[in-house]
Amino acid sequence: MVRMTVLASGSRGNCTVVTGGRTSVLVDAGVSCREILKRMQMAGEDPAKLSAILITHEHQDHVQGLSVLARRLGIPVYFTEATHRAWMRWMTPQRRMTYADWLAARKAEAAAKAAEAEQTGAPDGAETSNPFYREAALEECAREQAEMAGQAEAEGLAGQTQSTAAVVPDDAEASSLPEGPIKSVAADPCALPGVEFFKAGARFAIGDLDISAFTIPHDATDPVGFVLRSEGIKIGLATDLGYMPPNVSEQLRGCDVVMLESNHDLDMLRDGPYPWSVKQRVLSRVGHLSNAAAADYLEKNYDGQAAYVVLAHLSESNNMPELARVAAEWALRNRMNLLANKLVIAQQHEPTTSISL
Numbered sequence: 001m002v003r004m005t006v007l008a009s010g011s012r013g014n015c016t017v018v019t020g021g022r023t024s025v026l027v028d029a030g031v032s033c034r035e036i037l038k039r040m041q042m043a044g045e046d047p048a049k050l051s052a053i054l055i056t057h058e059h060q061d062h063v064q065g066l067s068v069l070a071r072r073l074g075i076p077v078y079f080t081e082a083t084h085r086a087w088m089r090w091m092t093p094q095r096r097m098t099y100a101d102w103l104a105a106r107k108a109e110a111a112a113k114a115a116e117a118e119q120t121g122a123p124d125g126a127e128t129s130n131p132f133y134r135e136a137a138l139e140e141c142a143r144e145q146a147e148m149a150g151q152a153e154a155e156g157l158a159g160q161t162q163s164t165a166a167v168v169p170d171d172a173e174a175s176s177l178p179e180g181p182i183k184s185v186a187a188d189p190c191a192l193p194g195v196e197f198f199k200a201g202a203r204f205a206i207g208d209l210d211i212s213a214f215t216i217p218h219d220a221t222d223p224v225g226f227v228l229r230s231e232g233i234k235i236g237l238a239t240d241l242g243y244m245p246p247n248v249s250e251q252l253r254g255c256d257v258v259m260l261e262s263n264h265d266l267d268m269l270r271d272g273p274y275p276w277s278v279k280q281r282v283l284s285r286v287g288h289l290s291n292a293a294a295a296d297y298l299e300k301n302y303d304g305q306a307a308y309v310v311l312a313h314l315s316e317s318n319n320m321p322e323l324a325r326v327a328a329e330w331a332l333r334n335r336m337n338l339l340a341n342k343l344v345i346a347q348q349h350e351p352t353t354s355i356s357l
């Protein structure tokens with residue numbers, strides 16, 4: 001069985017569980033660790049069964065709970081190398097280690113671990129493969145919550161314009177970073193149980209899931225969407241894109257579930273609370289897909305093959321679920337079979353009913 005549960009979707013945080021065969025992965029971890037675990041419980045998903053976390057891009061609404069959750073569960077995180085680098089810079093703008101140093105340290109650590117395992121006979125990664133092995137992670141969860149609450153209060157309205165706030169500092173700073181001693185794992189907020197790299201445009205496997213990553217037009221370092229395949233079922237995830245380019249449309253062909261961004265209503269965005277610069281960014285070719293643009297894709301390029309079309313990443317300030325729904329229903333008006341409760345609106349504040357195929 002293949003199952004997909006959207007735990008959170010919208011400008012304030014994104015996180016989806018996909019299960020195929022015996023493998024479950026999380027795509028993005030854009031709400032706090034505690035919230036993700038709470039929502040998994042609500043949705044009947046078992047965190048101990050997660051094999052990995054896949055990251056689409058480094059914006060805050062996709063990585064908010066990442067490091068704490070990965071450490072808590074002891075599972076690896078899959079990024080493109082450029083996204084991982086950008087994420088590390090976002091996490092620790094004042095960090096003292098260069099990225100090259102980090103890569104070198106990672107290799108040295110792996111070599112040391114392998115040597116140690118050879119000596120002691122302990123299986124590699126025995127500690128990290130045991131979920132919940134770190135009691136300290138519980139404290140981290142609590143601390144993260146407290147920090148987020150404080151931050152939200154301090155930032156006030158700024159939280160609603162996360163997209164600008166989440167833009168990662170420019171790479172130009174990298175060369176001026178002084179070199180320094182390697183931080184201990186415990187003190188490093190970027191420390192993860194495992195980091196795996198994939199390339200945009202490449203195909204790779206995690207357990208029973210076969211995964212394709214494809215480039216999307218968005219103002220992050222190396223943003224991707226995913227197609228996940230298992231048992232002959234194909235799930236396509238495409239949010240955070242300024243427009244629908246032919247490569248994305250092509251990737252979504254033949255999908256049984258299409259999760260598509262329907263971010264904003266154009267009139268609401270124009271008349272809404274965002275500053276003009278942010279409005280321009282959202283509307284740009286590397287911003288977000290409007291209800292109208294999503295509808296245009298559904299009407300003209302969508303192949304009609306999906307059992308479910310999920311409208312996702314709705315903006316709270318500049319959209320309403322009914323506006324997104326009406327635009328998509330109008331676009332699908334000649335494909336009435338799709339209107340038999342198979343158009344789903346993913347929600348921000350609670351898990352959306354699981355889709356099983």
Ligand SMILES: [Zn+2]
Binds near residue numbers: 057059218
């Ligand atoms: Zn984004």
Ligand SMILES: [Zn+2]
Binds near residue numbers: 010014240
């Ligand atoms: Zn986003």
